[in-house]
Amino acid sequence: MPVIELQDSVVLLGRFPALTGVNLRIESGETVLLQGPNGAGKSTLLHLCAGLVAPVSGSSKVFGFDLSATKERQEARRRIAMLGHDTGLYIDLTVIENLHFWARAAGLDSELSKERVDGATKRLGIDEGLFDLAVRLLSAGQRRRVSLAALIVRRPELWLLDEPHAGLDQAGRDLVDDLITDAVIAGGTVVVASHDLDRVGLLSGRIVTLAGGLVRRDEVI
Amino acid sequence: MIRLFLDARLIAVKDLRIEFRSRILLNQVIPFAFLVLVLFGFALDADQPTLRIFAPGLFWIAVLFCALLAVQRSVSIEKADGADTRLRLSGVSPVAVFLGKSASVFAQLVVLEVILSIGIFVFYGSSVKQPLLMIVTGLLAATAVASTGTLYGSLASGLGARESLLPIMLLPVLAPVLIAATRAFEEALGNASVDGWAWLGLLAMFAAVATGFGGLAHGVLVDE
Numbered sequence: 001m002p003v004i005e006l007q008d009s010v011v012l013l014g015r016f017p018a019l020t021g022v023n024l025r026i027e028s029g030e031t032v033l034l035q036g037p038n039g040a041g042k043s044t045l046l047h048l049c050a051g052l053v054a055p056v057s058g059s060s061k062v063f064g065f066d067l068s069a070t071k072e073r074q075e076a077r078r079r080i081a082m083l084g085h086d087t088g089l090y091i092d093l094t095v096i097e098n099l100h101f102w103a104r105a106a107g108l109d110s111e112l113s114k115e116r117v118d119g120a121t122k123r124l125g126i127d128e129g130l131f132d133l134a135v136r137l138l139s140a141g142q143r144r145r146v147s148l149a150a151l152i153v154r155r156p157e158l159w160l161l162d163e164p165h166a167g168l169d170q171a172g173r174d175l176v177d178d179l180i181t182d183a184v185i186a187g188g189t190v191v192v193a194s195h196d197l198d199r200v201g202l203l204s205g206r207i208v209t210l211a212g213g214l215v216r217r218d219e220v221i
Numbered sequence: 222m223i224r225l226f227l228d229a230r231l232i233a234v235k236d237l238r239i240e241f242r243s244r245i246l247l248n249q250v251i252p253f254a255f256l257v258l259v260l261f262g263f264a265l266d267a268d269q270p271t272l273r274i275f276a277p278g279l280f281w282i283a284v285l286f287c288a289l290l291a292v293q294r295s296v297s298i299e300k301a302d303g304a305d306t307r308l309r310l311s312g313v314s315p316v317a318v319f320l321g322k323s324a325s326v327f328a329q330l331v332v333l334e335v336i337l338s339i340g341i342f343v344f345y346g347s348s349v350k351q352p353l354l355m356i357v358t359g360l361l362a363a364t365a366v367a368s369t370g371t372l373y374g375s376l377a378s379g380l381g382a383r384e385s386l387l388p389i390m391l392l393p394v395l396a397p398v399l400i401a402a403t404r405a406f407e408e409a410l411g412n413a414s415v416d417g418w419a420w421l422g423l424l425a426m427f428a429a430v431a432t433g434f435g436g437l438a439h440g441v442l443v444d445e
Contacts, residue, residue, distance in 0.1 A: 050310060054444075070444055078312040086303025092239045104231050105311040107224070134242070135302075143302075150307075 001064050003028050003158055003189045004049055008058035011041075011048050011213075018044040020213035021058065026191065028157075031184050033200045034193040036210035042193035043084070045210065046160045049191065050082045062158070081156035083164050087147040091136040095126065095146050098135060102150040113153070120149040124175065140167040148179065159183050159190040165199065177203055225320075228313045232321025237328060239298055246329050250290050251336055257283040258340045272345040277406035280341050281399050284334060285366065288395075289388050291329050292370035295322050296378045305378075305443075315440025319371060323435065327367035334359045350411035354418065358409060361424040362402040368431035369394055375442050398427055 004026040011019040019041050026032055034042045047053045049062055051073035060067040065076035089098050099120065103113035121131075124145045135143060144167050151159075159180070165173045180190050180203050194200040201207060201221070209217040240246055261279045262272060272279075299305035308318060338355075341347045349355055370391060377387045401423040408417030 052306060052309065070441060073444070074315075074440070077310045080310055082306075082310055084303060084306060086306065088303045088307030090235065090239060090298065090304050091301050092242045092298075093235070097238070101231065101235055102307070102311065105228070105308070105313050107312060154311075 002026060002061075003030075003063060004191070005061045006048070006058065007060075009048060009055045009060045010057045011044055011053050012056050013044065013053075018213055019048065019055075022048075022210075022213070022215055024208065024215055024218075026189060028189055029184060029187060030206060031180060031190045031204045032192070033197070033204035033207045034191060034210060035195065035197060035207060036216075040210040041213040042210055043162050044213075046082065046084075046162050046191065046193055049158070050080050050160050051077045052082075079157045080160060081151040081154055081158070082160040082162070083147060083151060084162045085166075087135075087143045089135045089143060089147055089150065092134055094132050094134055095138070096131040098146060099150055099153060103153040106154040108153070116153040116155075117149075120152040123152060123179075124149045125171070141169055141172055144168055145172060145175075148176070152179070155186075157188055159188055161190065161192045161194075163194055164192060165194065165196055173199065225314055225317050228317035229320035229324065232313070232318055233324040233328070236295060236298060236322060236325035240294070240325070240329065245294050246291070246332065250287050250329070250333065253290065254283050254287045254333060254337050255340055257286055258337065258344055262344060269346040273347050273410075274412055276341045276345045276347045277403045277410060277412060278399075279345075280337055280406060281362070281402045283337055284330065284362070285392065285395055285399060287333050288326070288330060288366045288370055289391065291326050291333075292374040292391070293384060293387060295326055295371065296374040300378060309443065315443060316436045318443075319375075319436050319439035320432075322374075323364075323367045323371040323432065326370055327363050330363040330367055331359065334363060347410050349409060351409045351417070354405060354421075355409035357421060358402055358405040358417070358424065361421060361428050362398055365398045365424060365428040365431050366395060368428065368435045369398075372431065372435040372439060372442070375439055379442070397423060401427070 002025045004024060006022050006024045009019055009022045010017065022045060034045060036042055048055060048060060051067055055068055062076040063079055065072040067073050099117045100113055103116055108116060126145055126149060130142065135146065164176045168176065183190050192200050205221055207219050207221065208215055265271060299308065373387060373391045377390060401420040404415050404420040405417040407413040408415050
């Protein structure tokens with residue numbers, strides 16, 4: 001079964017047709033780069049795959065769940081992690097409180113939560129000195145790392161990353177590349193929307209080009 | 222079912238922890254509540270016997286005004302850096318999110334009611350004749366306001382200009398709570414001989430419907 005299967009998927013943002021009939025099939029273990037100009041529909045496509053927006057027509061399935069049905073959309077989401085333009089963190093909580101909260105929200109018990117949080121902070125190079133700082137006090141790059149750590153603790157099957165390198169220094173960008181590789185090695189599927197073709201293109205096995213809410217080109221590298 | 226309540230507790234503890242850190246209740250909502258009580262006193266230009274008569278209604282109007290602030294804060298916690306989107310992807314049931322956020326607002330309202338009660342005793346010279354009636358009224362009204370507020374807060378958060386929309390949407394819906402809680406308080410404070418316990422029936426029904434309907438509708442409202 002494909003992880004993502006879209007047939008003539010149409011998504012409206014208000015009255016604006018953000019996706020106008022997308023056809024896309026992504027298999028388990030693939031790393032796919034979504035590229036295209038601003039307003040092409042990359043972020044909307046990621047939101048559709050995450051079950052955050054509902055299609056108005058066509059067939060849209062993720063892990064076999066029909067995204068037009070509310071209940072099924074909620075089921076699909078449990079297996080998905082998405083890094084968007086926002087960090088998705090609670091800025092008045094500390095770094096460690098945020099990570100434990102998201103681990104517990106994923107259904108992990110306190111022991112497993114601690115183990116995963118320890119692993120994620122080490123993997124992301126988050127200094128222990130930052131653990132008890134409120135997220136609002138962190139730099140944009142540090143927040144991005146914490147945000148990624150909060151995703152790692154969930155061990156999702158499908159990663160949807162929207163400009164994941166944004167706001168990160170060189171070391172952070174390299175780290176994101178490593179995380180994408182790790183996710184695929186662990187059997188996950190990764191879809192990255194990025195303008196950084198040189199960097200993400202090297203990691204991807206496939207490049208999908210969007211324009212005007214449609215898939216214009218689909219190349220396997 | 223156990224997971225539902227564990228998740229609801231997780232959300233409630235998170236919201237209360239954020240509230241404790243930011244001290245919005247302490248530094249903004251409670252002073253605002255006192256200000257409302259004092260301004261009512263100035264506006265009515267009344268002596269204590271007159272204020273004592275109006276105390277139940279003034280108390281609940283002050284609670285409703287402050288509840289708006291608490292609900293708006295509850296919504297803005299999630300909106301601050303896209304945490305609401307991540308919460309939708311987390312696997313936490315929308316019912317648990319609703320119950321957790323309602324519980325957090327409920328806890329804040331109870332604290333507020335206790336402090337406002339002290340306010341009407343001190344500023345208006347009110348005294349309690351039926352403490353049990355007063356406590357049950359406070360708890361039921363807080364449940365009704367918290368549940369309804371959380372539901373409407375979610376609804377308004379999906380629309381533009383939520384700060385101005387929320388009062389317009391929420392206050393008319395809470396009119397029955399204001400009436401029932403005021404009547405029950407009138408008896409609890411010995412202001413009028415109405416059957417305060419009978420008014421609690423309306424409050425209890427409102428609280429049950431708001432919590433039940435809110436739990437079921439919250440996911441759909443947030444999602445659609």
